[in-house]
Amino acid sequence: MKDALNTAPIFTRYDLAIENAQRRTVRQVSEDALLQHVADCLVAGDEEETQKVVAEVLNDRAPLEIINKGLIPGMKEVSRLWDLGEYFLPQVILSSDAMIAGIALCEEKLGRTLEKKAKVVTHTAEGDIHDIGQVIVNSLLRVAGFDVINLGADVPVDDVVEACRVHKPIMVTGTALMTTTMTAFPKIAARLKQAGLEIPFVCGGGAVSEDYVTSFDLGIWGKEASQAPAMAEDALSGLSWSEMRTKWNG
Ligand code: B12
Known part of the structure; x- marks a missing residue:
C-alpha cells in the first residue's frame, strides 16, 4: 500500500x-x-x-x-x-x-530643551528602510538637548556627506540592518575624511559588528541606542574619533 x-x-x-x-x-x-x-x-x-x-x-x-x-x-x-x-x-x-x-x-x-547643545546628523543607510534604531537614537539625543539633523532612512552616501559639510555636526550616526547596506558606512567615512571632516561616525544596527566598524577610520561602534547621548557629550567635549573608539570599543 x-x-x-x-x-x-x-x-x-x-x-x-x-x-x-x-x-x-x-x-x-x-x-x-x-x-x-x-x-x-x-x-x-x-x-x-x-x-x-x-x-x-x-x-x-x-x-x-x-x-x-x-x-x-x-x-x-x-x-x-x-x-x-x-x-x-x-x-x-x-x-x-x-x-x-x-x-x-x-x-x-x-519635552525638548530650548537651548540646543550642538548638532548631530543621523541617518539610516542607503537602501535600508529599517529605521527603528535610528528613531530611538533621534529621540534620546533630542531629549539630551542635541539638535538632531534627521536625514531619515535610505539616505544616499552623497547626502550624508553633504549634510555634514553644511551643518558641521559634532557627530554623525548611521544605522544599518542589512549586510548589503552597511557597506555605505566605510564609503561615507572615506568621503568625510577626504573633505577634511574628521567627525566621529557612530554606526549601529543589527547587521553591524564592532570589528566591521572599527576597520575604517572615523568609525565607532554603537551597540545600544542608549549610548548615543553620552557619545555625543564626548564629541562635544572635544574627544577625537580615535579617543572615542578607545573609550567605547574594545
Ligand atoms: C522590523 C523589521 C522590518 C520592518 C522595518 C520597519 C522599520 N521602520 O524599521 C519591515 C517589515 C519594513 C522590514 C522590511 C524588510 N526586512 Co526586515 N526586519 C525587521 C526585524 C524583524 C527587526 C529589526 C528591528 O527593528 N529591530 C529592533 C531595533 C530597535 O534594533 P536595531 O535597529 O538593531 O537597533 C538597536 C541597536 O542595533 C542599536 N543601534 C541601531 N542604530 C544605532 C545607532 C547608534 C548611533 C547607536 C549608538 C546604536 C544603534 O540600538 C538599538 C537598540 O537599542 C529584523 C529581524 C531581526 N531579528 O533583527 C528583520 C531584518 C533586519 N529584515 C531583513 C530583511 C531581509 C528585510 C527585507 C529585505 C524583507 C523583504 N524581503 O522585503 C525588507 C527590507 C527592505 C529594505 N530595503 O530595507 C533581514 C536582514 C538580513 C541581513 N542581515 O541582511 C532581517 C535581519 C531578518 C532576517 N533574519 O532575514 N523589516
Missing part, C-alpha cells in the same frame, strides 16, 4: 499559528506589570492600544523607562518571533508602527 499523503502542511492554518505566537509573547520581558503591558500591545501590533496604554503608563512611569524597559524589549521580542518564523512582514510592520507611535508619545512628554 502506498504511504498516506501527509496533508498537514497543506491544511496548516498559519493565521492560527500567528495568533498562538501572539499569545505566547506574553513571554515576560519586564518584571513591571505596566511595562509588560506596553510590550504586549507592541508585540500584538496594536498601534491604537499601544498609544492608549503608553499614554496611561506615562502617568506612573518615566518616558525613558517606557522606551528602554517596555518598547525596546517588546521590539526585541518581535525580532525573536520573526527569527523563529512565527511572525511575517505584516505583523512586523504593525509592531514597528506601534513602536514609532509609542516613542513619539514618550518624546512629547519628555
Whole structure:
C-alpha cells in the first residue's frame, strides 16, 4: 500500500499559528506589570492600544523607562518571533508602527530643551528602510538637548556627506540592518575624511559588528541606542574619533 499523503502542511492554518505566537509573547520581558503591558500591545501590533496604554503608563512611569524597559524589549521580542518564523512582514510592520507611535508619545512628554547643545546628523543607510534604531537614537539625543539633523532612512552616501559639510555636526550616526547596506558606512567615512571632516561616525544596527566598524577610520561602534547621548557629550567635549573608539570599543 502506498504511504498516506501527509496533508498537514497543506491544511496548516498559519493565521492560527500567528495568533498562538501572539499569545505566547506574553513571554515576560519586564518584571513591571505596566511595562509588560506596553510590550504586549507592541508585540500584538496594536498601534491604537499601544498609544492608549503608553499614554496611561506615562502617568506612573518615566518616558525613558517606557522606551528602554517596555518598547525596546517588546521590539526585541518581535525580532525573536520573526527569527523563529512565527511572525511575517505584516505583523512586523504593525509592531514597528506601534513602536514609532509609542516613542513619539514618550518624546512629547519628555519635552525638548530650548537651548540646543550642538548638532548631530543621523541617518539610516542607503537602501535600508529599517529605521527603528535610528528613531530611538533621534529621540534620546533630542531629549539630551542635541539638535538632531534627521536625514531619515535610505539616505544616499552623497547626502550624508553633504549634510555634514553644511551643518558641521559634532557627530554623525548611521544605522544599518542589512549586510548589503552597511557597506555605505566605510564609503561615507572615506568621503568625510577626504573633505577634511574628521567627525566621529557612530554606526549601529543589527547587521553591524564592532570589528566591521572599527576597520575604517572615523568609525565607532554603537551597540545600544542608549549610548548615543553620552557619545555625543564626548564629541562635544572635544574627544577625537580615535579617543572615542578607545573609550567605547574594545
Ligand atoms: C522590523 C523589521 C522590518 C520592518 C522595518 C520597519 C522599520 N521602520 O524599521 C519591515 C517589515 C519594513 C522590514 C522590511 C524588510 N526586512 Co526586515 N526586519 C525587521 C526585524 C524583524 C527587526 C529589526 C528591528 O527593528 N529591530 C529592533 C531595533 C530597535 O534594533 P536595531 O535597529 O538593531 O537597533 C538597536 C541597536 O542595533 C542599536 N543601534 C541601531 N542604530 C544605532 C545607532 C547608534 C548611533 C547607536 C549608538 C546604536 C544603534 O540600538 C538599538 C537598540 O537599542 C529584523 C529581524 C531581526 N531579528 O533583527 C528583520 C531584518 C533586519 N529584515 C531583513 C530583511 C531581509 C528585510 C527585507 C529585505 C524583507 C523583504 N524581503 O522585503 C525588507 C527590507 C527592505 C529594505 N530595503 O530595507 C533581514 C536582514 C538580513 C541581513 N542581515 O541582511 C532581517 C535581519 C531578518 C532576517 N533574519 O532575514 N523589516
